[in-house]
Amino acid sequence: MRYCKIPDEAVRRLPIYLRGLLFLSEQSKKSISSQSLADFLGINSWLIRKDFSYFGDFGTPGVGYNIEKLIKHIKKILKLHVGHKVALVGTGNLGRAVLAYPGFRIYGFDVAAAFDSDPKKNGRKINNVVVENISKLGRLKKGKIDLGIIAVPGDAAQEIADALVKAGIKGILNFSPYRIIVPKKIKVITIDIAMDLARLPYYMRSN
Amino acid sequence: MRYCKIPDEAVRRLPIYLRGLLFLSEQSKKSISSQSLADFLGINSWLIRKDFSYFGDFGTPGVGYNIEKLIKHIKKILKLHVGHKVALVGTGNLGRAVLAYPGFRIYGFDVAAAFDSDPKKNGRKINNVVVENISKLGRLKKGKIDLGIIAVPGDAAQEIADALVKAGIKGILNFSPYRIIVPKKIKVITIDIAMDLARLPYYMRSN
């Protein structure tokens, strides 16, 4: 079943595998079996094997998977083999948390620009990034920034999205709960914290 | 197909419907057709009808769905008909963003307690919540706090989760990228910002 389309749900799991494999690589481990990786990540071993099989033969029967080879390949599939620069829009509480978030690094992301509509924030430096006025968003075309994060409060999300698209961004991570409409070729992933919290009580046992 | 088990994917969509319906309710709208709601939310109308059909007959053919009735019912299913108090652990950048986040209110959540391991932060007041030492986590049993949010950096997530479970929490929203193991009856929903960002490049067109 080599080289066929990777199911969306498998793509969703690739960053999990990648994180785990990077961790193991730091421990100087050379290879790992699907079963050990399963125990480590909390994902079934047959699901891991199936997912890996979508993009080729990487395992050695009787031994397991070569960690470095797998890392390299998953990075390539996710297009993380090159680093990506990210523009942040909105430097409120959430935006500042994004700027300070250490977790982007392992995937090769660099939050390289920050914008805010509030003129009072312009010029301020947060985590080595100078906050610029939102009107300067157009200059992204010069830098090689291809991803945008929307962390503005309220209902400004759509106009920010429009500006990001005009500035040449290819993908958007949207923290606002508002629907964003963009050209089909632009991918939007929305994270709505409140919405995730909202389905937690459903699963709670009352006793 | 009345009153059968609601599929997980439908449960995931209920908070979206709820948000939209609450918005429409504020506009004093009385009822809405699945098609109008579909246009409004960007979800197919047949999927909306199917989802609603899982928990009963709420629509009137030729008219649409009664908004207030639907809101009340979805809230009940999600167990949001009663308000929930939430304990936050970790008051770093992310934790402070959570404390300031305005989006929890519409679902009836109240972040009522905050904890931090850093003694220097104890007693500090953020958004009207006094930060307590993490050792005081046990007192949750007295307050009616049933949800926890883990916003600690690094690898402390598991011990925080253990403490939250011991304090009687029923559900956890976990912002750390580390795997958390809890008793089966406790539900954990993990939000990993970096992981969501990591699958964005995959969908980017190169041209």
Next chain:
DNA sequence: CTATGTGAATTTATTCACAGCA
């Protein structure tokens, strides 16, 4: 005549079980 509700068809994803390779 409009819009719901739902069986049936289809698509997608997960799980199993085992042949075959090192």
Next chain:
DNA sequence: TGCTGTGAATAAATTCACATAG
């Protein structure tokens, strides 16, 4: 013998199409 890779079986979710109710 241990572990991969994958067809086949199962389960789950989505999409369709239309009978039916107001």
